[in-house]
Amino acid sequence: MNPDALRGHMDALLLSVIEDEPLHGYAIIEALQERSGGALSVPTGTVYPALRRLERIGHLSSEWATVGGRKRRTYRLTGSGRRHLEEERSAWREFASAIGSVLRPGVRPAG
Amino acid sequence: MNPDALRGHMDALLLSVIEDEPLHGYAIIEALQERSGGALSVPTGTVYPALRRLERIGHLSSEWATVGGRKRRTYRLTGSGRRHLEEERSAWREFASAIGSVLRPGVRPAG
DNA sequence: GCCTACATGTAGGTAGCCTACATCTAGGCT
DNA sequence: AGCCTAGATGTAGGCTACCTACATGTAGGC
Numbered sequence: 001m002n003p004d005a006l007r008g009h010m011d012a013l014l015l016s017v018i019e020d021e022p023l024h025g026y027a028i029i030e031a032l033q034e035r036s037g038g039a040l041s042v043p044t045g046t047v048y049p050a051l052r053r054l055e056r057i058g059h060l061s062s063e064w065a066t067v068g069g070r071k072r073r074t075y076r077l078t079g080s081g082r083r084h085l086e087e088e089r090s091a092w093r094e095f096a097s098a099i100g101s102v103l104r105p106g107v108r109p110a111g
Numbered sequence: 112m113n114p115d116a117l118r119g120h121m122d123a124l125l126l127s128v129i130e131d132e133p134l135h136g137y138a139i140i141e142a143l144q145e146r147s148g149g150a151l152s153v154p155t156g157t158v159y160p161a162l163r164r165l166e167r168i169g170h171l172s173s174e175w176a177t178v179g180g181r182k183r184r185t186y187r188l189t190g191s192g193r194r195h196l197e198e199e200r201s202a203w204r205e206f207a208s209a210i211g212s213v214l215r216p217g218v219r220p221a222g
Numbered sequence: 223g224c225c226t227a228c229a230t231g232t233a234g235g236t237a238g239c240c241t242a243c244a245t246c247t248a249g250g251c252t
Numbered sequence: 253a254g255c256c257t258a259g260a261t262g263t264a265g266g267c268t269a270c271c272t273a274c275a276t277g278t279a280g281g282c
Contacts, residue, residue, distance in 0.1 A: 001202070001205070001206065001209075002119045002202065003119070003239060003240060004118040004119030004238095004239075004268080004269070004270095005118070005119035005120065005202075005206050006119075006238090006239070007115040007116065007118035007119060007237090007238060007239065007269085007270090008113045008114070008115030008116035008117075008118060008238080009116065009210060010238080010239080012210075012214055013210065013213050013214070016213055016214050016216070017213060019216065024260075024261090025260075025261065025262090026259065026260050026261080027260095032213060035212055035213045036209040036210075036212050036213055037209070037212065039205060039206075039208075039209035040209050040213070042239095043239090043240065043241080044260090044261075044262075045239080045240060045241065045242080045243095045262085045263085045264095046238085046239055046240065048261060048262055048263090049238090049239085049262085049263085050238085050239085052262090053238090068247090068248075068259090069247055069248060070246090070247060070248075070259060070260055070261095071246090071247085071260070071261080072259095072260070072261090073260090073261075088214075089214055089216070091112070091113065091116075092210065092214055094112070094150060095112060095116050095150075096207050096210075096211070097150075098112075098147040098148070098150035098151050099120060099123075099124065099147075099203065099207075100207070101146055101147050101148065102124050102127055102128060102143060102146045102147055102151070103123055103124070103127050103199075103200055103203055105127070105130065105200070114237095114270060114271060115237075115238070115239095115269095115270075117269090117270070118238085118239090118268090118269060118270065119269080121269080121270080135229075135230090136229075136230065136231090137228065137229050137230080138229095153270095154270090154271065154272080155229085155230075155231075156231085156232085156233095156270080156271060156272065156273080156274095157269085157270055157271065159230060159231055159232090160231085160232085160269085160270085161269085161270085163231090164269090179228090179278090179279075180278055180279060181228060181229055181230095181277090181278060181279075182229070182230080182277090182278085183228095183229070183230090184229090184230075
């Protein structure tokens with residue numbers, strides 16, 4: 001997949017995947033792959049900075065845990081994150097609809 | 112609309128809009144707005160360089176014309192442009208489906 | 223003379239995603 | 253011991269496509 005295609009949609013993906021259950025970065029990457037049927041392989045160099053960015057602007061909060069000797073930083077949505085997710089969802093619907101309208105072949109106003 | 116959202120989808124939009132009838136830059140911008148129901152307002156600083164890029168890599172060809180005293184550069188798809196458009200279309204379908212799967216709330220595999 | 227629509231184009235900035243690398247633990251295998 | 257894989261987090265630096273802002277010119281209405 002063209003890497004640039006994800007631009008501007010990462011926030012929505014990350015927020016959506018931890019909406020119901022808080023997850024740590026590594027698990028988020030796996031969840032993205034799983035939920036997308038293998039289509040989304042997002043590298044760590046993308047996810048970790050993005051999570052920190054989202055925490056910095058207040059959409060996520062995080063806490064450390066140790067499981068089986070490994071340290072995890074688990075992220076969860078804040079209230080503002082939840083609101084942002086809904087905005088992103090409706091923005092995605094608009095966006096996808098707009099692109100779809102343009103791309104759909106042979107469907108132009110009768111002229 | 113978040114500007115970054117368009118990243119990596121401009122090619123598909125531009126190629127699609129001139130698929131059936133060759134158009135010049137200004138008309139392409141209007142066509143994008145029209146076909147998207149006003150959702151896509153792509154600035155000239157995006158469209159003109161993108162068209163030149165697509166011509167440079169062989170997906171478009173162009174020719175100058177003068178209409179009503181104004182000079183227009185009209186772009187049309189090449190064979191490779193047509194193939195590229197089909198690739199972009201199926202890439203978009205995959206992409207939209209992947210994002211949709213992740214974003215759709217409450218639709219995770221039972222368990 | 224001024225404004226708007228039509229029409230094309232460039233220079234420079236921004237930002238977000240990616241590649242590549244660095245670091246550490248746990249555990250299996252030989 | 254030594255090696256490898258999986259789990260887990262993170263940074264530095266680069267790329268590049270898109271955007272903002274500006275520059276240029278014609279045609280036509282007022």
